[in-house]
Amino acid sequence: MKIETPYYLIDEKQLLKNLKVIRRIREKSGAKSVLALKCFSTWCVFDLMKQYLDGTTSSSSYEARLGYEKIGKEVHAYSVAYSKEDIKEISKFSDKIIFNSISQLKMFSKQVCDCQIGLRLNPQISYSHFDLADPSRKYSRLGVSDKKSILRVLPKLSGVMFHFNCENADFKNFSKNIDYLSRTYGKILGSLNWVSLGGGLYFTKQGYPVDKFCRKLKSFSERFNVQVYLEPGESAITQSCELVTKVLDIVHNKMDIAIVDASIEAHMLDLLVYRENAKIKSTGRYKYMIAGRSCLAGDVFGTYNFKSRLKVGSIIRFPDAAGYTMVKKNWFNGLKMPAIVVKRLNGKVEVVREFKYDDFVNALS
Ligand SMILES: Cc1ncc(COP(=O)(O)O)c(C=O)c1O
Structure with missing residues (x-):
């Protein structure tokens, strides 16, 4: 068949290779994966993807709705800042609403109906080759760092999200950072139901030690008795x-x-x-x-x-x-x-x- 250029060609066989790794991680570690729609929201391949994913995570009410309509399962909503209208809309589609700041949490926590409430924490550590994509860059607005204020709102939270990696294929670095989170936030993590470790983990890269990664996730999850989530974007669709x-x-x-x-x-x-x-x-x-x-x-x-x-x-x-192309x-x-x-x-x-x-x-x- 002759197709007129230009075109994006998605190969489901290639996609499947990544999805099988995601399934293996869930089976071996218990960690669930929600697709980061900001990276990839080309929904014509979601019928395949949803068989391997636990749901989606979003950055806006449109993405939350897309996740709900095209994948279903769990819908995690996160936004750097919600408006009142966003909260009303997102509450219709989401299981979890993750706030970026204490002020937003206070503003809207009473309006989220049946959704579980989460807060993005900023551990002030990160792995990124680009300052532009580094969540712990100077003056970062991404997440809450002050432990005292986190402890004050802890009774409202069912979970927290850390997103501190960008294309991190270095398992040793990840492992060290998980130990840091465990030491630094132990008291907080122990009273939650779930912890999202965000995206940016390149576990589908050839040669990545997936079994070690699974053992690390499992021991973290068992230590704090939390459901661990991953939010793969790039890892889910790389090379496809x-x-x-x-x-x-x-x-x-x-x-x-x-x-x-x-x-x-x-x-x-x-x-x-x-x-x-x-x-x-x-x-x-x-x-x-x-x-x-x-x-x-x-x-x-x-x-x-x-x-x-x-x-x-x-x-x-x-x-x-695939990643960060068609969405942009x-x-x-x-x-x-x-x-x-x-x-x-x-x-x-x-x-x-x-x-x-x-x-x-x-x-x-
Ligand atoms: C909160 C959050 N979760 C998940 C992701 C997905 O990251 P990646 O595509 O690098 O896996 C991002 C990317 O910026 C993010 O900001």
Whole structure:
């Protein structure tokens, strides 16, 4: 089947590899996993994903509703700041409402009806390669650090959430930090029903010591008699999607530059935000800069070597295009929005969604 570029191609077989690790972690450690929708909310593959997940976690009332409607199971709501309207809306869909601050907890705890109440704690430790994504960066507004004030609201809490990792594939570091949390928050943890350890743990990365990870989670859970939750985003979907593009032009300015029918700013925004290159394997003797077709001068996916010369019409595939991509795609320059295509477990390829001029027009008014 010939599909018009550009498109995101999600491969359910690849997705399944990650989901099986999530299931193994639940079986071995008892830790439940709720998908972080902020990372990935392409719901056309949720029928598969929900078989392996315990639910979703969200950052807004729309995400909470999406989790409730498309996955069901447990719906954890967390937001850096809720409005009164958010709380009303979120209470309809959520099992747990996690507050980011004591002031928000006090403002809204009486209005959350049957939801369990949680609080985000900021342990002031973190693992992140980027200051931008570091929850314990200077002046961080993410979570409560002051232990005395946490103890004061403890009777209201059924659980707490720590999110302090970003792409952490270093089990030793995680283990050390869990020991730190146990020492520092022992009194608090012992009186809760559940503890979420957030996302950012790269347990689906090849070579990650999953069994050791499970033992650590289990002993933490048993020590404090709490249900442990993980909030995987990237780990759940890593390596399961490509952005497939086509070369539209090749220009030369001290080097060969191939311009494709997509853009980092519109279709893989995090490359720009975090100043990274797309992870194309670079092999061969023909070197090209691969650039996007937006007006941004720095719209560059990276520079790579290819086995043969590129020409107009050559297909370029950008791997690992699931996390924080489709959720951030935008209509910058009015560029054609990549379609969403899924390769199902049975090998069937389905074009699930194409975007047209009407979608561009309706995104604004
Ligand atoms: C509170 C919270 N939970 C979970 C996640 C998911 O993290 P990741 O996609 O790195 O696993 C994030 C990411 O920022 C987060 O802020």
